[in-house]
Structure formats: C-alpha cells, structure tokens
Amino acid sequence: MSMFKRSPWMVHYDGASCNGCDIEVLACLTPRYDVERFGVINTGNPKHADVLLITGYINEQSQPVVRQIYQQMPDPKVVIAIGICATSGGIFSECYNTKGGVDSTIPVDVYVPGCAARPESIIDGVVKGLAVLETKRAAWRIERKKRNRVFRLPFFKPKASPP
Amino acid sequence: MSGWLSAILYILLAPVAGGLIAGIDRKLTARMQRRIGPPIFQPFYDLFKLIDKENVIVNLYQNLYLTGFLVFNIVAGTLFFAGGDLLLVIFALALSGIFLVLGAASATSPYSHIGAERELIQMMACEPMLLIAAMGLYLLPHSFQVRDILAVDKPLFLYLPGILFGLLYILTIKLRKSPFDLSTSHHAHQEIVKGITTEFSGPALAVVELAHWYETILILGMIYLFFAWNPWVAVPATIGLYLAEILVDNTNARLTWRWTVTSSWLIAAVAGAGNLIVLFYFLKAGF
C-alpha cells in the first residue's frame, strides 16, 4: 500500500486570479477546515510537493512560471485547477491577456468549479486528486522498473535534475 | 555489555520513538491552534511516501553528504546510549550538522545557501553551551563517560540548574522550533522557503527526516542525564520539558539570527559558565 493517499503535500500558485480562490485555499489550512487532518501540508516548495493547486487563468507572464513549477515537482504529481478561471478563464476569458485555463499550459487532473471556489469544494477536489495520484504512482513505478532493471537503493540512484 | 544492548536498541527503536514524538508534537501543536490535526502516525506516512517518490537530486555529492548526516547522527546517538564519551558525542553531532550544511550548500538554490549559512550560525550559537554542559556534567563524577554520569547518585539538575536552563534554550534551536526555526521550519511559511532542505526531495528528504528523529532522541537522552538519579522523576521531567518546548514553539514569533546568536551566547556565558564556576568552588570547598 502506498502512503500517497495519506500524505499529499501541496504547493499553491496563483496564476492570474482575483485572490478570491487564493484566500479560500489558505482558509483550507485554518481551524475551521483544517486539511492537515488528511495529512495535507502546504509546503510552498515545488520540490517537496505532490499536489499542485493553481488558481486563476494563465497569461503570458505566468506561463513559464507555471511550467517551471510543474517541472520541478518530482513524480508522481497531480495538478488541480481551482475555480472557474483556472478551468476556462471564467469572467476574464474575454480579456486580451488570457491564454486560457491551466490546461493550456500543463495537464490538469481535477477541476474544481466555483467563483470563488468554496473551501469544502477545494478539499473535495484534493481528495479526488488523491485517487488520480494513486493511479499515476502505479504507472510511474512500472516505468521506473523498466528503466532500471538492476536493483539499487532508490536513494543512491542519480537522475538528472530538470532544467 | 548492557551499554551495547541499549545502543542496539537505540539504533532500532529511535526512529520509531522519534517518529511518534514528531507525530504527537504535530497533534499537540494542532490542538493548541484549535485544529484537529493530523493522525499521530502522520510522520511515518510522510516518510514512507517520501521514500516512494522520485529522487530528483541536483548533484551527486548531495547524497553522500546526506548519508554522512544520517550516519554521524546515529554514531553520536550510539556512543551516547552505549555510555561512551560525552565530548565525542558532541563532536559527532557537530560533524553530522556540518554534513547537512555541505549537502545544502552543494545545491545551487540561493534559499538553500542561506539556509546553510543560517544552520552554521545556529551551530555556532549552540556549540559553546553544549561544551559547557559537558564540562558541568564532568564535575561531579570526574568523567566524561555517560555511564559514569548515569551512575552519580545525586540529582544533577539541582547542581546544574543554570546549565540545564542553557541546554533547554539551545534545545529549541536544535529541535528547529520557534523562535529559532531559522534555517528551516516545519511549515514553510518563511522568507527562505524551506531553507536548508529546499533542494532535497523524495528519498533525500526522507533521510533528513529520519536523521532528525535520531537527533531528537539523543537530545532527550541528554536532558534525561540531569535527572538520571531517579528514573521515576527523569522520565516525566524529560516529557514535561519537551511539552514546554512545544508550548514555546506555539507562543513565539521567529526571531532573527542576530538575536539568536547574542541571546544564546549570553545565556551560555551567564547561566552556563556562571553555574560552572559556582559549582567548581562549591565542590572545591569540599561539599
């Protein structure tokens, strides 16, 4: 059994949103909602994270940042788009500076609706994301086994860092 | 013989006990913040998950340094629980710290570098007090051997109150608790992200966590020494002091490194060295 379900660490990035969803993501950490019950920690560091929460849509400037954060996260990883802006651009989809939802830049696994998304639905989205994380882990392990047939301690196995 | 037995027990059981302590710590912290908090076994879940993750490392030496960090932590603890030389324990502990700093400094991230610098500063703040503590513990049994100190049939904390206080003060630094969680903190809401552990991911981070658990048990063992004349007092006292640390963690903001160094040296000089001098003349006078 894997422990991903019990210990999803998250990192949050604000693509280009109105702040509404961002503060709801933060509100999830606080006593009323307390996602740490499920082992969720807001690490703030992509290299430690399993779950990437993105609020707001993607524009020219944030596109490389989102891409970089996604690349920095070690496998297996899940992306959750929070709010309607992250899904499709929402009320701002007609603005000139929009690239579209988060899926225009990186693959998204779970979409959380709402403007602003409520903390309950964000927690729900994270829980849905965990199921995806589990399948991704299985696929990733098979791929890893193929890559190195020889058994080595995972700790000593070097792998080039992403650029 | 019993020394070796306890050393083996330490190597085997310290991760379990350390993880449990970390879990209880997180649960209690959450309750103090009026949250429900994670399950008590959460640190183990985290550890196993981290081992399971992809190992993205930034350079090859990093793993070597981290292994050094873990190994020397275990060596220090084993020496201590085998009843060995206290000075050696402190030096091994310092060495393990140096390995962690090297590991962090070998990465390219500026956060990791600043974390490493701050870790060095913290070690600089801790070391004088640790040495004074060793000297203080030497005075009664006239030996640096932990087994001799354990054999002293007197309540050491009554002889060494200043030193105990100083040790507790730096304990906050060693356990990375507020107000001294400068180089890294449990929750990464600080200006240097995760500080010293920013560049470690997956299994590498798991090693750091594991080493911290070993370290926690060793430090608690040191506190135990002060009450060792009676285990019925020592165990509750050690637990009580650890709980006090959690309380301090929850009632303080993070201070700056200047403040950390100044205050810990001041306490080492006043409480630690003062205690040492008084005790020295006290014993010389023949009490």
Add this chain to the structure above:
Amino acid sequence: METPQEIVTIASSDLLAKVQEQKDAGHRLVQICATTLEQLELSYSFMGKEGITHLRLLLPRDQPSLPSITDIYFGAFAYENEMHDLFGIDIRDIRVDYKGKFYKISEPAPFNAGCLIPTRKQPS
C-alpha cells in the same frame, strides 16, 4: 465632507511646469490615468487640502510622447510605466524605467491599438 474636484485643461507642452506648480503648492500625486478616445486623454490628479485637481491634456493616438514627471514626483514611475505598456505612450526619462517589461502582455499597447472605442457608434 466631499473633497471638491476640478478638471484643468492644459497643453501637453506645459505639463512639467504645471506639475511643478502642484509640487510647490505641497500637493501630492494621486493618480495618472489615460483614456482612449479619438485622442488620448490624460488626467494627472493631485490632491491638496483644498481639493483634488485633475490636469487634463490631449495627445495624438499615433506615436504619443511625453516627458516623465518622476523627477518631480518619484512615485509616478509606476503609473508612467503602466501607461507606456498599456497605451504605448513613449514617456521619456522615467527614473525607474522597465522598458516595456512592467506588464508582459501578448499584444502591444492593448488599450490603444486594439481598442474598439472610436469605431463604436457615438451618441447623437
């Protein structure tokens, strides 16, 4: 009590002199705003104890250019960089010049070049 507001129309060549007058009178810069009409309409708002003054000036939409007021009011650099990026106004000698990198936008000067307003039916 509501602060009284007045709009003073000036020529774009007197900008620096008029702004200096405001500075000498001890007023503070509140905002700079541009509007795209047939011409670009700029408002520099200053506030003093007696009320708010908006200096209003007009610029052509094609290759507009203005001197910077950051030597008088340092805080204006944010507004001026913003106008440069959104309206394509070439503002000379900004103290902190982002050179068009203040906002990275997919299209240049979206409030000027791509603006629909002049093509829209004007009221009779």
Add this chain to the structure above:
Amino acid sequence: MSNRTIIPFGPQHPVLPEPIHLDLVVEDERVIEAIPSFGFIHRGLERLVEKKDFQEFTFVAERVCGICSFIHGMGYCQAVERVMGITLPPRADYLRTFWAELSRIHSHLLWMGLVADAFGFENLFMNSWRIRENILDIVEETTGGRVIFGAAKIGGTRRDVTNDKLKEIGRTLKTIEAELHAITDVFEQDYSVQQRLRGIGILSREDAFDLGAVGPTLRGSGEPMDARCEGYAAYRDIEVEPIVESDCDSYARCMVRIREIYQSFDIIRQVLCRMPDGETEIKVKGYPNGEHFARLEQPRGEVLYYVKGNGTKHLDRFRVRTPTFANIPPLLKMLQGCDLPDVPVIVLTIDPCISCAER
C-alpha cells in the same frame, strides 16, 4: 566581508499567496536593492467595458480583487451613480456601509494572520483566521457569498437583510469582538512579535506623503487621511475619525489596522442602530454620460474609480487606482537596507493585494 547574491523572491513563494517577484540584491543578509517585477496577474479587465454593459460590469469590478471585492463593486456603482445622478434610498446606503465595514474587518483579520505567518507565529495565523471565519459566516448569511459578495448593483443593493437578522448579527458581533481581544493583545504585548515589528520598515511622514502612500501605510506614518471622511454612503451620518500612529514603523501600521478593526465594529453598531427602513434599490433608466472620479476607503487604503460614459450602454473608460498600486513606491523605499528576514514582514505591512494592483 561582502558576499553579494541575488535572491529571487517569488513569484511562487509561500509567504505571499500572490505572485509578485522581487529580485533582492543581498549582501550577507542585508538587502541592498529590491527590484520588483509585475504583471503576473495582469488581466486587463478595465478593457472589458467594451464587452460587458455598464450594469454587468459590476461583477467584473467586484473581481478586481477577491479580498476587498465588495468595496470594488460598491465603488464602481458609486461612480456610475454619480455620473447618472442617482440618489440611493438610505437603506441601500446603510447596507452598503454595513458590508463594506464587514469586509474591512475580514480583510484586516486576514492581514493579521498573514503577517503572523510571515514572522513565523503559526498559532497567531490560525487563530486570526479562525475568527475571520465567524465574520465570513455573517457575510454568507446576508449575501450568499464568502469572498465575492455580489451584493452591490447600480441603483442599490441586490439583497435586503431583515431587521431581525440585523439584530442577531449585532449580538454575534459582540461575542466576536470579545474573542478578538485575546489575539490583538498578543500583537500589542508579545515580546517576540515586538522584536519583529518595532523599528522595521521605517517610512517617514514626508516620504509617505511624497511617494503617495495611502491607507494604513500613510496613517501609520502619522498622516491623518481617510477617504471615509468624504462622507459617501452612510458615512455622511457617521463620524469617522482617521486612526493615526506616529511611530512610522511596521508596528505602527499593525496598530493602525488593529484599531481600525475595533473602529469598524463601532461603525457597524451605529449602522445597525440607525438602519432606516424602506427600499433597497431604485430603477435605473438611461445610460451614463459624463465622467466622475469616486474616492473610497478600502481596507488597504484610498481607492479611486474613474468612470467615463458616452451615453451608450458601454462605458468609454473604467479605471481603478488601487491602494496597493499607490503603495509600491513607498514599499521600495522601505525595502532598501532592511534585513532579509524582514522582507516578508515589510512587504506585508503595506497589505499588498497584487491582483488589485495589476487588475
């Protein structure tokens, strides 16, 4: 010993939930220079006036920022109403004031939590946000939204609140206020908090005035300026005394905000007492033609709305000068020469709302 490094602060950074990027040129741990870059959340929503008609645009205006969303919607409506010459029914004015003050309390509590988090006091963060949830409960009961209220509309408010409900809210607010004292006491008295706030981020009165600081940043430097004294909405009946601290440091700005929370409770009490009966909206006829600069006080400071209509259903121009935008030059001033650990604290003392600033 000089060891210059450039530390990239943000855009993804745990201390600030919002993307702002600062290149900090650091010598050891002292910040020599701070170069901010913006535009990570520039949406260009001001140009949406071309696509949405002036009534629909209220929703866009609310989404300038999700924290002070109601005051944005209210400010836009107020500017349009002035252009169209609409006078609101008094109950609408009072309800708007009620919600505006609620959003001020929730925003200040949010800020208190974030700044506590920035100096590593997790417990304080959690408890500030715990109390904030109680305020959000009231907001949700009366408007249906938690952060985006959606309650303002041109010509009044979208919803009415029954008088019984208002009485009950008055009682709830009393218990919240009592609970709040425990937290603000920590800010006022705790030794480690003082260590991290006092003498940090000094902004002299002259600098604050010249560089165009607004809101608590300005009032923390001893300049009494509060746009609520303009007497818009219900403030024409309610006396608002600008809250001023003269220490010019982060602690002063913190104290301004804490005292403003209590002031807001006081204003809400007065609003609830004097709440007039009657309609909450009037019918809006015609299209705006003309221009107006509306000035309001947000939690973060004075905000300016500029509306220019041309007699069609689409506006010519909507512009909002948000408080954070005005506070950027003072922020640069404060960051020079500070210590690295103080950077998040200083950035947070202007209460940055980047999505406000970049729109």
